[in-house]
Amino acid sequence: MAPALLDRVEDARLAAARRQVHDTRTASILGLALGASFSVCLLTGLYSHLLQQPPSWFTPPTGPAGLYRFTQGLHVICGLASIPLLLAKLFAVSPQLWRRPPVRGAVDAMERIGLLPLVGGSLFLLVTGAANIAHWYPWRFFFPVGHWWAAWLVVGAMLIHVALKMPTVRESLRRPTAGPEPEPTSVGADDGLTRRGLILTVAGTAGLLTLVTAGQTVPFLRRVTALAPRRPDIGPQGLPVNRSASAAGTTGLGEDPSYRLVVAGPDGSERAFTLGELRALPRHGAELPIACVEGWSASAAWTGVRVADLLSAAGRGPSALTVRSAQRAGLYGSSELSADAAAAPDCLLALEVNGEPLDADHGAPVRLIAPNRPGVLQTKWVTRLEVT
Numbered sequence: 001m002a003p004a005l006l007d008r009v010e011d012a013r014l015a016a017a018r019r020q021v022h023d024t025r026t027a028s029i030l031g032l033a034l035g036a037s038f039s040v041c042l043l044t045g046l047y048s049h050l051l052q053q054p055p056s057w058f059t060p061p062t063g064p065a066g067l068y069r070f071t072q073g074l075h076v077i078c079g080l081a082s083i084p085l086l087l088a089k090l091f092a093v094s095p096q097l098w099r100r101p102p103v104r105g106a107v108d109a110m111e112r113i114g115l116l117p118l119v120g121g122s123l124f125l126l127v128t129g130a131a132n133i134a135h136w137y138p139w140r141f142f143f144p145v146g147h148w149w150a151a152w153l154v155v156g157a158m159l160i161h162v163a164l165k166m167p168t169v170r171e172s173l174r175r176p177t178a179g180p181e182p183e184p185t186s187v188g189a190d191d192g193l194t195r196r197g198l199i200l201t202v203a204g205t206a207g208l209l210t211l212v213t214a215g216q217t218v219p220f221l222r223r224v225t226a227l228a229p230r231r232p233d234i235g236p237q238g239l240p241v242n243r244s245a246s247a248a249g250t251t252g253l254g255e256d257p258s259y260r261l262v263v264a265g266p267d268g269s270e271r272a273f274t275l276g277e278l279r280a281l282p283r284h285g286a287e288l289p290i291a292c293v294e295g296w297s298a299s300a301a302w303t304g305v306r307v308a309d310l311l312s313a314a315g316r317g318p319s320a321l322t323v324r325s326a327q328r329a330g331l332y333g334s335s336e337l338s339a340d341a342a343a344a345p346d347c348l349l350a351l352e353v354n355g356e357p358l359d360a361d362h363g364a365p366v367r368l369i370a371p372n373r374p375g376v377l378q379t380k381w382v383t384r385l386e387v388t
């Protein structure tokens, strides 16, 4: 073939490869990846919701101890990895978004209207989720409530979108590609992006983002966790703190001689324990993680009194409880324990962590620590157990 003709063939191949960036097959591949990561976010997010607001038909499982650490860590990892995926998906379909005429019939109009909650809701979930774990709240609504409703909006819009697009997705993935993609070496700096280039870039960005953030919950990635909002080994006694004693208005509680831990019955009867009496009860040790709703987690060795032993010292049998804190400011000043959770052998009122009396910021003199619970439910500065 003549050199000029060869050049033209090569140019045509490159142009076709560049168009592939915006074709159905690219959109399908990215859409499937995004659908998978959003599904993991939805399932793990629902699990977090169920643990925090259990409906009557759901009893939070008391193990394995690290289950919530795993699910919420995965939630944030998949959520953050979804950011480059969503941006790439929007880039891949962008020519369609701005096409002329914008609407081609009634079904097309419905489909395009459905994109508003899908795209808007997805951006909302990812932006507010990322801002939340960075402790940046430039909004007035309560994050879990806004996040919860946006998740349902997105799921509804996504199901409709997937149902409408599935035949096209199947077709585009079955059909062989228009032709072999050029080798990366044959593409010059200004030759534009190919499908393979786009997908490798997205996979690389998502992978890198995971690598530099997942160390907040995956111990062996701690050394490379440059962008994680939390280092799980930094804080008093080597553990992070979200609400300090001074923020909660409980400074000095650990040294207060008038401190009492009260076990109250539904009949109004009460039994108060001094710190000395608590320390004299049988001690139990357990290795349990603090697993924050924000996705970070850290394990520690806790020592204290089993909740079940305290109940029996107060003359009560196993039962469900409300655990109340001395904290004066902010949310999460109390938490619920089901009868199963209160009876679990590792459900403790901890007096020590890693061999030392609890630091004020970790809830001194007494905090709740139990398996498979979000950190916000591991109530600190405990002053009262109410049998429900």
Ligand code: HEM
Binding pocket: 038, 039, 041, 042, 044, 045, 046, 048, 049, 052, 075, 076, 078, 079, 080, 082, 125, 126, 127, 128, 129, 130, 132, 133, 143, 144, 145, 147, 148, 151, 154, 155, 293, 294, 295
């Ligand atoms: C950057 C991405 C994301 C981040 C960083 C993120 C972060 C979080 C955090 C920190 C929570 C716990 C809220 C709390 O209990 O205080 C949460 C809950 C939740 N997330 Fe996400 N999320 C992201 C994306 C998503 C996506 C894509 C979905 C669904 C498709 C989703 C669905 C949920 C649900 C259903 C909950 C439970 C809300 C509740 O307890 O009421 N999240 N997320």
